[in-house]
Amino acid sequence: MNIWAALLAGGALTYLTRLSFIFLFGIIDPPEVLRRALRFVPPAVLSAIVFQELLIRNGAVFLSLGNARLLAGMAAILVGVRTKNSLWVIATGMIILLILNQILPG
Amino acid sequence: MNTAVDGAAPRLHMAREFWAGVRAELPLIVGVFPFGLIYGVVAISSGMPASAAQAMSSIVFAGSAQFASAQLVAGGVPTLVLVMTIFILNLRHALYSASIAPYTKHLSTLWKAGLSYLLTDEAYAVTILNYEREGDNTYRHWFFLGAGLALWTFWQISTAAGIFLGTVIPADWSLDFAAALTFIAMTLPLLRDRASVAAAVAAGVVAVLAYPLPYKLGLVAAAFAGIVTGMLVEGKRR
Numbered sequence: 001m002n003i004w005a006a007l008l009a010g011g012a013l014t015y016l017t018r019l020s021f022i023f024l025f026g027i028i029d030p031p032e033v034l035r036r037a038l039r040f041v042p043p044a045v046l047s048a049i050v051f052q053e054l055l056i057r058n059g060a061v062f063l064s065l066g067n068a069r070l071l072a073g074m075a076a077i078l079v080g081v082r083t084k085n086s087l088w089v090i091a092t093g094m095i096i097l098l099i100l101n102q103i104l105p106g
Numbered sequence: 107m108n109t110a111v112d113g114a115a116p117r118l119h120m121a122r123e124f125w126a127g128v129r130a131e132l133p134l135i136v137g138v139f140p141f142g143l144i145y146g147v148v149a150i151s152s153g154m155p156a157s158a159a160q161a162m163s164s165i166v167f168a169g170s171a172q173f174a175s176a177q178l179v180a181g182g183v184p185t186l187v188l189v190m191t192i193f194i195l196n197l198r199h200a201l202y203s204a205s206i207a208p209y210t211k212h213l214s215t216l217w218k219a220g221l222s223y224l225l226t227d228e229a230y231a232v233t234i235l236n237y238e239r240e241g242d243n244t245y246r247h248w249f250f251l252g253a254g255l256a257l258w259t260f261w262q263i264s265t266a267a268g269i270f271l272g273t274v275i276p277a278d279w280s281l282d283f284a285a286a287l288t289f290i291a292m293t294l295p296l297l298r299d300r301a302s303v304a305a306a307v308a309a310g311v312v313a314v315l316a317y318p319l320p321y322k323l324g325l326v327a328a329a330f331a332g333i334v335t336g337m338l339v340e341g342k343r344r
Binding site: 001002003004005006007008009010012013014015017019020021022023024026027034035036037038039040041042043044045046047048049050051052053054055059060061068069072073075077080081084086089090093094097 | 133154158160161162165166167168171175177179182183184185188189191193197198199200201202203204205206207208210211212215218219221222223225227232233234238283284286287288289290291292293294295296297300302303304306307308309310311312313316317318324325328329331332333335336339340
């Protein structure tokens, strides 16, 4: 294995992926269906990451009252819906997680 | 906020947007910093030279792909497998690129080239929210630049700290959870209507069910499930 070759090639491909539509948009106008679709990219991707963070532990689904991250995350979601304040969401979630980590086994 | 034309000099608008981008990125940086540290430690223990481990944080600049690479380097896979793994893990950035593209259309090629380099999960998350707010978009690429550069800087520093200190932040600090919480804080304001809620729930469920798929394809499948669901719900209500 040539680590530097892999690094440069992998980096170049990653860069082209990031550049792809940003570069092409000036040349090709996107069809209406793509415009409509793009509105849903942020809620879909962010929510997907959140669900995985809260529900997956060590590569498996962890749906249980013993899942401290799930409980802390749900409390944070409730606080977010009520307060609409990011800092409260993060503070609530971290504090509840730290408390639950002391209480819950393993 | 968003007073489009208030007579202030463009330079002032640029600076304001830039620092707003830096500030918006800071909570995410708190979550990302431990990942950078741990990546540095893992990369070194996998046998990667320190120079390559550090260079990867600027050349590839994508956490999950870097962690996977460190594992693969330890396993001694062929160069091509390593390259393809990095590529597939980072395919999701094409979605971000497509999502950001309408807002960067008016920029010069140099701006597009530079901002594309900074288009990470974390920079995208705050930047798209800023672009989607009501108001004047003229200077919002400076927000993107501020968010992207802030993340880039701390990613390099945390990697270096991981490499050179060789220590791990105690796991019971659970600092990485700050990243998940930040994603929650960013997702909630996006759930403005029934269609976007449907998109988020569908994507979340598929992300969990499809998690076992290799190369983080579960995340790509989830994104598509969410997009299709959102469009279907929106279409029905028209």
